Amino acid sequence: MRRGGLLRVLVAGLVLVAGLALPVAVSQPALAVPPGTYAFVTNILDDSVSVIQTSDNTVIDTIPVGDAPVAVAITPDGAFVYVTNSLGDSVSVIQTSDNTVIDTIPAGDGPVAVAITPDGAFVYVTNSLGDSVSVIQTSDNTVIDTIPVGDTPRGVAITPDGALLYVTNVSGNSVSVIQTSDNTVIDTIPVGDGPLGVAVTPDGAFVYVAGIVADSVSVIQTSDNTVIDTIPAGDGPLEVAVTPDGAFVYVTNAVGDSVSVIQTSDNTVIDTIPVGTNPQGVAVTPDGAFVYVANLVNNSVSVIQTSDNTVVDTIPVGTDPVGVAIGVVPEPTTPALKLTKLTTGEKFVRGRQGTYALTVTNTGDGPTDGSAVTVTDVLPDGLTPVSFSGSGWACTLTPLSCTRSDILAPGADYPSLTLAVKIDENAPKQVTNTATVTGGGTTAISTATHTTTIVDKKQQPKPPHHDRPGHGKPGHDKPGQGHLPGPR
Numbered sequence: 001m002r003r004g005g006l007l008r009v010l011v012a013g014l015v016l017v018a019g020l021a022l023p024v025a026v027s028q029p030a031l032a033v034p035p036g037t038y039a040f041v042t043n044i045l046d047d048s049v050s051v052i053q054t055s056d057n058t059v060i061d062t063i064p065v066g067d068a069p070v071a072v073a074i075t076p077d078g079a080f081v082y083v084t085n086s087l088g089d090s091v092s093v094i095q096t097s098d099n100t101v102i103d104t105i106p107a108g109d110g111p112v113a114v115a116i117t118p119d120g121a122f123v124y125v126t127n128s129l130g131d132s133v134s135v136i137q138t139s140d141n142t143v144i145d146t147i148p149v150g151d152t153p154r155g156v157a158i159t160p161d162g163a164l165l166y167v168t169n170v171s172g173n174s175v176s177v178i179q180t181s182d183n184t185v186i187d188t189i190p191v192g193d194g195p196l197g198v199a200v201t202p203d204g205a206f207v208y209v210a211g212i213v214a215d216s217v218s219v220i221q222t223s224d225n226t227v228i229d230t231i232p233a234g235d236g237p238l239e240v241a242v243t244p245d246g247a248f249v250y251v252t253n254a255v256g257d258s259v260s261v262i263q264t265s266d267n268t269v270i271d272t273i274p275v276g277t278n279p280q281g282v283a284v285t286p287d288g289a290f291v292y293v294a295n296l297v298n299n300s301v302s303v304i305q306t307s308d309n310t311v312v313d314t315i316p317v318g319t320d321p322v323g324v325a326i327g328v329v330p331e332p333t334t335p336a337l338k339l340t341k342l343t344t345g346e347k348f349v350r351g352r353q354g355t356y357a358l359t360v361t362n363t364g365d366g367p368t369d370g371s372a373v374t375v376t377d378v379l380p381d382g383l384t385p386v387s388f389s390g391s392g393w394a395c396t397l398t399p400l401s402c403t404r405s406d407i408l409a410p411g412a413d414y415p416s417l418t419l420a421v422k423i424d425e426n427a428p429k430q431v432t433n434t435a436t437v438t439g440g441g442t443t444a445i446s447t448a449t450h451t452t453t454i455v456d457k458k459q460q461p462k463p464p465h466h467d468r469p470g471h472g473k474p475g476h477d478k479p480g481q482g483h484l485p486g487p488r
Contacts, residue, residue, distance in 0.1 A: 043318025333366025382427030
């Protein structure tokens, strides 16, 4: 291939762009994103991510991220997007419900590629200048491990069962195989020169690796990690993507300004599709109907219709688009808290104590968000609080309330609260107690009321005849003792 073209590709593909003055993306107000299929495209010179709505191929949002974003990956549930910032040595986390950056995670030196495990629990990031892979735990977005790999790691892909990770080492002309159970390298596979992009077939049987210097694609058999085929591609093959049915592999040829289509049944190139100038990242829609290709020089994304492999649309995006990933943003889920209030007895008795039991249930389709959940009770006249408590709750008598912040899953209950009250001697015959629950990410207030009847203390009855003094004493039943004959 041409040396000048290779240099341009490596500048974009490996992100060796230190010293460039990059423009700053302007933040926009966060808006709710409707459910649907979206393509997320990194713009390396804009420090941004363009969000394309695939239903009409319009850019609906531009998200500012870190310095020189390269690769992008979406969690399996579509809730979050992870973006590698190659010059910022970090990973931005985007929340897809409103397309806002909710976290920035420090990574290794020169992070470029990213892949997420099928269960969404871990994110693997290749650090091209650190010769390592960072492992991020998604539950708290912390780096829990750093794995040494080959020379200049670039691409990364995970098998569908999540057991193995394949990492291309550009300068080492090899692929490192990482066992995710303990994050150790268990194999190193020689491949064609300049391996960059990598993808695994949906059945996990094969791995396709684009060799930018070799102008070919290596096919690795995962059962024994051997190269079983080498497929000639276009000029400067850079990235690869496999269709959901595993029938075809799409390869961007960065110098040839085209996309090669490989038929996996016999590993032959069946088509070559002209696209924009210097195509980079490539991704397939979940239904397999379309392929999206980022064109670096044209600042655009080409949309290929897979039924006939023709370009059906070209979408303007930010400056120097590099990476692309496609995912389904789900219908937003929200918590809904319901408060139930009962008394432990049918009636309250004046001058004594009574108790209420209060239970908070999440009846929504989403968990609470970790913000404070507060139960507040306002007692009616005639009742005075004695105690308010429940496992995991922090309660006070003034004001009469309890709070907690742990996340409550849909359909689950918090431990019940017990409110003990003293019933005044002059309490009315009937009282209605009202309590509310708020917070946890809910917008509505749930109110629970309970009406209770109040009765007087029962008067102590006179002791029965046989319990009266003198009854049962000796002589009680003798004449003149105890009962006398005749009317009483």
